[in-house]
Amino acid sequence: MNNNAKKDGVIVLGEREFKRVKNGLDEAQVASFIDELTKERDKLAQSQDHIASLNRLAEMTVVEADRLATQVKTEATEQAKADSTAIIDKAREQARQMLEKKIAEAVEIANEKANAIKAKAEEEAALLLEDERNKIQGELHNLVNQQFGYILEELESLKQRAEAVQADFGNKLSAPREDNSAVTAEIAEESDTLVAEIAEEIDAAAAEIAEESDTLVAEEIDAAAAKIAEEIDAAAAKITEESDTLAAEEIDAAAAEIGKESDTLVAEESKTPDEHLEPSRATDHIEKSFKLPDLLEIEDQAELGKPQWEVEILPPFDIAKIMEVVAFLDQLPEVANTEMIVPQIDMPSILVFLRGPMNLVDVLQTVPAVANVEEVTTDKAATNGEPGKGPRKVRISLSGNTTSQKKK
Amino acid sequence: MNNAAKKDGVIVLGGREFKRVKNGLDEAQVASFIDELTKERDKLAQSQDHIASLNRLADWYSRHY
Numbered sequence: 001m002n003n004n005a006k007k008d009g010v011i012v013l014g015e016r017e018f019k020r021v022k023n024g025l026d027e028a029q030v031a032s033f034i035d036e037l038t039k040e041r042d043k044l045a046q047s048q049d050h051i052a053s054l055n056r057l058a059e060m061t062v063v064e065a066d067r068l069a070t071q072v073k074t075e076a077t078e079q080a081k082a083d084s085t086a087i088i089d090k091a092r093e094q095a096r097q098m099l100e101k102k103i104a105e106a107v108e109i110a111n112e113k114a115n116a117i118k119a120k121a122e123e124e125a126a127l128l129l130e131d132e133r134n135k136i137q138g139e140l141h142n143l144v145n146q147q148f149g150y151i152l153e154e155l156e157s158l159k160q161r162a163e164a165v166q167a168d169f170g171n172k173l174s175a176p177r178e179d180n181s182a183v184t185a186e187i188a189e190e191s192d193t194l195v196a197e198i199a200e201e202i203d204a205a206a207a208e209i210a211e212e213s214d215t216l217v218a219e220e221i222d223a224a225a226a227k228i229a230e231e232i233d234a235a236a237a238k239i240t241e242e243s244d245t246l247a248a249e250e251i252d253a254a255a256a257e258i259g260k261e262s263d264t265l266v267a268e269e270s271k272t273p274d275e276h277l278e279p280s281r282a283t284d285h286i287e288k289s290f291k292l293p294d295l296l297e298i299e300d301q302a303e304l305g306k307p308q309w310e311v312e313i314l315p316p317f318d319i320a321k322i323m324e325v326v327a328f329l330d331q332l333p334e335v336a337n338t339e340m341i342v343p344q345i346d347m348p349s350i351l352v353f354l355r356g357p358m359n360l361v362d363v364l365q366t367v368p369a370v371a372n373v374e375e376v377t378t379d380k381a382a383t384n385g386e387p388g389k390g391p392r393k394v395r396i397s398l399s400g401n402t403t404s405q406k407k408k
Numbered sequence: 409m410n411n412a413a414k415k416d417g418v419i420v421l422g423g424r425e426f427k428r429v430k431n432g433l434d435e436a437q438v439a440s441f442i443d444e445l446t447k448e449r450d451k452l453a454q455s456q457d458h459i460a461s462l463n464r465l466a467d468w469y470s471r472h473y
Contacts, residue, residue: 011433016441024432025419033424037445044452051459 014038110246117242124323124340129228131319136224140216151209155202162195307339307351307391309360312376314347314397321369321398326350328367334358351391361394371399422446 009020011027014034170188313322322340329338329352339351352360364373376393417428419435422442 013433014441014445016437018437018441019434020431021434023428023430025421025435025438026427026429027433029424029426030433030438033422033426034441034445037422037442037449041445041449041452044449044456048452048455 110244113246114242114244125228125231127319127342128323129225132224132228133221136220140220144210144216148206148209151206155206159195159199159202162198166192166195305353308354309352310391310393311350311352311360311364312347312393312395313349314372314395316398317348318369318398318400321400322348322350324369325364325367325396325398328369329363332358332363360392364394364396369399370396372397 011018011020013027013031014037018030173188311325313325326338326340329335329350334354334356335352335358336355337353339353340348341351342348361373361375364370374395376395419426419428421435421439426438
């Protein structure tokens, strides 16, 4: 601060003029202090300018950072959209493949069930056909025998009458004129010939009747077989139609379930477009999504589990009454299913699968076709009807076969 | 800047002592100028303090957020 310019009676310190006066302040001290204050002020002002520059730089930096952040955000959004679209397309493709697989499985299961039902129906129809054939054959044999008996009786009567006429004619010829023996012998010969012809005609008529009765029996058997075959075809067509309906329903149900789960999957993936599914999570999701075959298997196991009862049928057998017993059991609400077992050697039996607890012995005693009911209690452990153990056994005899026995 | 304390031949301006001399500077002018400079300095110093406070606040904010 040496910028003090001296004029006459005036001094300049810090660009300010000061007058000289008598008994004034020491110039050197004042100059020193003013210089000190000025330096401090200039230093602070310089610092202030520096801070202002920094502030402007910071503002520019913030603006640039905002611009970069907007750019990065836009790029990230576009990338996320592209990723989410790819994930959704991939999920849809997976869902479509799984849907096709499930449809194929459902169709296969439905076909298997339909084939099983058809085989069972054909087996039952064959039994029914055989039974009807035997029944009609027996009735026709009886009818033919009866008619043959009547005809034989008529022929016998006719033969007796012819013999009586012959005897009477012989007596009349031999009594008045014995000399006409030659004529009598001739007449007797003629009458014998006539009787022989009548006997031949009777035999021919009997043979013709027998032939006609055989033809009639064969025709009636064929007609009955044709009728039963038509009924079997109709039942098979109905079973096929029902199996198709069942398959279609199962396919629809599977498709709806898969579609719903695929929508859920797509929605979940759409919610988190920035995240990729981890393989383990994806696999887990797929496993959760498609449990339909497992469900079907569980239902099959429930339906085809171990039977709780086995009903053995004692001979003699009547297929109509056996079918009546089976039909009665099938319509009970506690009965889930019945299965007819027809072995080659042993007696036939009916396996009964229950939905709920039921005492089959009491129920069978109410069936009209059943004459006698007896529970077989050889194995005590098996009498509980518990899963994993054998079924409870009951032996029945059919009504009309054992009239002497009473229901126990 | 009226804190001039007067002793015998000595005067205090802005916390600084000045001697009186026979042919010296006008006390009123000197006092006014010193008061002006001091006010400018104090104002700049206050602004500096304010900026320092803002700087500390910005540091704290960046550490916590």
